Amino acid sequence: MSDTYSMSLLVALGLGLVATGAVAGVLAGLLGVGGGIVIVPVLFWLFGWLGVPEAVAMHVAVATSLATIIPTSISSARSHHRKGAIDADLLKSWAPLIFVGALAGGLLSKVIASSGLTLIFGVIALLVSINMALPKKIVLGDDLPQGPVARGLVPGFIGVFSALMGIGGGTLSVPTLTAFSFPVHRAVGTAAAFGLVIAVPAALGFVWSGWGVPLRPPYSLGYVSVPAAVLIFSASVFTAPVGSRIAHSLNPARLKLAFAAFLFLSALKMLWSALG
Template sequence: METQLDPATLDGLTIVLLVAGLATTGVIAGVLAGLLGVGGGIVIVPVLFWVLTLLNVAPEYASHLAVATSLATIVPTSISSMRSHARRGTVDRPLLRLWGPGVFAGALAGGLLAKVVSGGDLRAIFGVVALVVAVNMAIPKTLVIQDHLPVRAWVNRTIAGVIGVISALMGIGGGTLSVPTLSAFSFPPHRAVGTAAALGLLIAVPGVAGFIWAGWGIDDLPPGSLGYVSLPAAALIAPMSFLCAPLGARLAHALNPANLKRAFALFLAITALRMLTA
């Protein structure tokens, strides 16, 4: 197994390129989150995985670090987004009460599963689900299952739990999976996006806790790691993503959203295939 890079072996140019690369990742993730309403994690995870592998971090650890660090960056972003949506009245509190516990429990289970799930399995989960999301984004017509949410509470909580588990294992927030799911049940779009921001926090916090526990005590992780969370990477990515999300929201009003979604769907499909073949 490959050993981790010693910071003392990095020259000045490499460090500058690394910092610039991570900051740029945050910019792209923030802009896309505001522009398309997708979680920044769908961008952060593959980019961070490639950055870590370029730095000779073992792929088994790189996958876990990428997912866990992505979840850590979602915490401040989701808090800001949730507060913004709450001021506009688009956070559906009854839905949050119905789905919240299931999402939280599922995300915690996903984080804890990182102890036994291999890096290859994490990449496979990300790649397959990202392909599904890409196809969903590329299809012009929204899939509709029925004109209301399931009546039975246990069905709703099961759906929420599955979303929590998959999101935590992918390192993504609430929007990527919950918004299309709610749209399939004819839930109002603005309320779906607003509530997804709150669900993102309920995914990120327990997911991060689980990944910290799963990676605790592993000696070969890069310096500055808290379990599987890379604190230096999170410190570089999170502020840029936080600051650039409003820019993406403004651009969304000036650009054609249909063309942007198709372009991003293509990018996501290529990214997913690369993760599957990594």
């Protein structure tokens, strides 16, 4: 990269990645959506702009996002834990199934084309944006599913698709939990802990599936772009607690609506890329 781009451009790219990490960290703590929902589209467009081949660009974006979620989720979860916002019983019940699902998602990346990952991200992000924009949250029941099949499928689904999208637990688990009348602050706090359970096995799966694959950016570990990951989480790890503190002091309804609009447009752009 240093042979192709000027030093000033590389510095600008670095600052852009740090800014992305800062915004992603705040959103992870504030909205419980997971910073990956911001990081993945930014990295996907950035890698495409830098000339990373389309065949690997989405894999690298997803894998790098997962790597950044590891320190961010630790920071965010610690902040929520100090406020008593993590449900220990739910964490113990769902974490093993989410872990297995996330590992499966990471390993599946070896056989899913970049356009397939882009399509998965676009479809689910579109649904999430619509859900966030609704004036009233969807309520499916007064309690979490109790049947053995449902109790296994729900966290497993969250693990698999969070891994394939490069996101933490919040984007899928918070709307799922609140749909079953789970208190929103405890949903956001517990989702922060789910982020770590997702990111570690999923990132390892992407490292394995991308090992030795050609055309990846320089200094990549499997599909994980180490320089991009370091720059992003160097900011997000500090800003996630800021978002967490804000989440406990205000009603972020307007911010959610603005973010839903951003996510909606991002999803449409990624769907166009996948289907075009």
